[in-house]
């Protein structure tokens with residue numbers, strides 16, 4: 071899971087939609103990824119689609 075804090079506008083939709091995966095920083099209100107590998111659940115996909123800034127995306131975790 072990737073949360074781009076340079077792009078995030080701090081609306082909090084991701085944390086409301088998938089609170090096990092995303093949180094908002096208490097300091098600056100920007101996204102924090104709390105579960106880096108949650109899988110592609112419907113909740114995660116909904117959070118990605120609802121993010122107004124396009125700041126969150128699924129990143130592949132390489133298995134090395």
Ligand code: SF4
Pocket residue numbers: 073077078079080081082083084085092094099100101120121122123124125126
């Ligand atoms: S929904 Fe997008 S813009 Fe809003 S807090 Fe989450 S990552 Fe940031």
